[in-house]
Amino acid sequence: MTTTIVSTADDVRPARQSAIGQQLRADLRGFVRNKQAMFFTVALPVLFLVIFASVFQHQNVAVPGGRIDEPVYYVPGIIAYGLIAVAFGNVVVSVVRYREAGIYKRRRATPISPSTIIAGRVLVAVLSVVLMVAVLFAVGWAAIAAHITARTVPVLVVNLALGTIVFCCLGFAAASLIKSTDAAQPVVLALVLPICFISGVFIPILELPHWLIDISKVFPVHALADGLLAAYNPHTRGGGFNWADLAVLCAWGVAGLVIAVRSFSWFPRGG
Numbered sequence: 001m002t003t004t005i006v007s008t009a010d011d012v013r014p015a016r017q018s019a020i021g022q023q024l025r026a027d028l029r030g031f032v033r034n035k036q037a038m039f040f041t042v043a044l045p046v047l048f049l050v051i052f053a054s055v056f057q058h059q060n061v062a063v064p065g066g067r068i069d070e071p072v073y074y075v076p077g078i079i080a081y082g083l084i085a086v087a088f089g090n091v092v093v094s095v096v097r098y099r100e101a102g103i104y105k106r107r108r109a110t111p112i113s114p115s116t117i118i119a120g121r122v123l124v125a126v127l128s129v130v131l132m133v134a135v136l137f138a139v140g141w142a143a144i145a146a147h148i149t150a151r152t153v154p155v156l157v158v159n160l161a162l163g164t165i166v167f168c169c170l171g172f173a174a175a176s177l178i179k180s181t182d183a184a185q186p187v188v189l190a191l192v193l194p195i196c197f198i199s200g201v202f203i204p205i206l207e208l209p210h211w212l213i214d215i216s217k218v219f220p221v222h223a224l225a226d227g228l229l230a231a232y233n234p235h236t237r238g239g240g241f242n243w244a245d246l247a248v249l250c251a252w253g254v255a256g257l258v259i260a261v262r263s264f265s266w267f268p269r270g271g
Contacts, residue, residue: 041082041085041086041090041128041131041132042131042132042135044082044085045078045079045081045082045085045132045135045136046135046136046139048074048078048081049074049075049078049136049139049140049144050139050143052070052071052074052078052202053071053074053143053144056070056071056074057070057071061073061204061206061207062204062206062207063204063205063206063229063233063235064206064230064233064235064236065233065235065236065237066234066235068232068233068234068235069144069145070204071144071146072140072144072145072146072232073204073229073232075136075137075140075144075146075232076225076228076229076231076232077200077201077202077225077228077229078136078201079132079133079136079137079160079228080163080196080201080221080224080225080228081196081201081202082129082132082133082136083129083132083133083160083163083164083167083224084163084167084192084196084221084224085192086125086128086129086132086164087125087129087163087164087166087167087168087171088167088168088170088171088174088188088192089171089185089188089192090125090128090171091121091125091167091168091171091172091175092171092174092175092178092184092187092188093184093185093188094121095121095171095172095175096175096178096180096181096183096184097181097184099175099265099266099267099268099269100179100180100181100268100269100270101181101268102268104117104265104266104267105266105267105268107266108266108267118172118260118264121168121172122165122168125164125168125171126164129160129164133160146232147232148231148232149234151238151239151240152230152231152232152233152236152239152240153231154239154241155227155230155231155236155239155240155241156228156231158227158241158246159224159227159228159231159246159249160228162246162249162250162253163220163224163227163249165253166220166224166249166250166252166253166256167220167224169252169253169254169256169257169260170220170252170253170256171256172256172259172260172264173255173256173257173259173260173263174187174188174191176259176260176263176264176265177263179269179270180270181270192221195216195219195221195222196221198212198213198215198216198222199216199219199221199222199225200216200222200225200226200229201221201225205222205225205226205229217248218248219248219252220248220249220252220253222245222248223242223244223245223246223248223249224245224249226242226245227240227241227242227245227246227249230242
């Protein structure tokens, strides 16, 4: 007698969730043991916020609708920078390191799919962003009196969630184009820092030349920083949603996802 075993979606789903959970635990252990990554995730953004708030503590800055204390301006800006450092920078460096060290090649011999690896890495980024945002939010609230109102909480949450997903996708896409572990960190800095400067993260956006602002609007950093600023800006009208900024984020996220899916490699690409 022949017995036929039929695999259903209900059978596959728990197994896939278990695989993602195992991948998440492995990636999380690697992240926690990496003291450098922990420093750049939490300590460095807090250090930046303290420095900017101390230097500009007696100044105010123009924002859409009016003016606010400059230290308050830097809270959403540094949150945007920290999110990008985690969801983009850490993803790029870790994916390139794992790939070039042959870790992904060895995992290729196991029943682990690329989507499971991506899911585990994205979940680590999400948890790291939550930790970083909680610390910066608390520091901003307690030390700088940077408050948000109930009506702007949704725009804060939406931009944080969407920004994390978008920059994770872009991180995987960028990692697929980098062939050397040594090049990963310099490439991340070369991409992130200039765009942050022209997107209102480190310099108040309305103090920049108009032509530079127009250029920055093409990039997702400006869209994220603008959305987070709306949450902290007391002059924000309504809920603060800027649909053009959200459209820019979504477009970059889709582009990053397509490149990441098509270019993901299990094998080292270095010479």
